[in-house]
Amino acid sequence: MAKVYVFLAEGFEDVEALIPIDVLRRGGVNVTTVSISEFPLVQSSHGVNIEADIIFEQGDYDDADLLMLPGGMPGASNLYAHAGVREAVKAQFAAGKKVGAICAAPGVVLAPLGILNGKKATCYPGFEKALAEGGATYTADLVTVDGNVTTAEGPAAAFPYAYELLTQLVDKQTADQIAEGMRFKHLMEK
Incomplete structure (x- = not known):
């Protein structure tokens, strides 16, 4: 079973x-939420309070198939300010394993x-300059996959981003079944 830390x-x-x-x-993925x-x-x-499964110091991120970074502000800035998150993401990428970031996180953390x-x-519009400064080519697509890095534009991209990640971690058939069950495919047919 694939293992993801958010x-x-x-x-x-x-x-x-x-x-x-x-x-x-x-989709059957083992997802652990991590408070930093x-x-x-x-x-x-x-203003929604979420209780994470663990705090950062309780995790060992070497077993991750994917490290995922939500966007939002100041959330993305707070992720980047955390030395442990920066080191975990760099190690994950260096090991050739998957990294996902959405909205502000590609520009504020990954770049x-x-x-x-x-x-x-x-990324979310307005963060394109940070991508360029980080050496990236900005696509303006809802979701972009390049090697082991998956980025997404913003809140409206959350479902396509999630199904793309599920496809990568499990398979397309499972992602399509989940999308159908959640009526996402029905939405896209209209």
């Missing part, structure tokens, strides 16, 4: 974290770490 920082964007968590769990503060309770950018250098990526 880093939650104060001010994370609700749907960019919770939709992928939900979709991946429905000293407490499990993390408040989203819209300054050098992870997007020479890659295609997308």
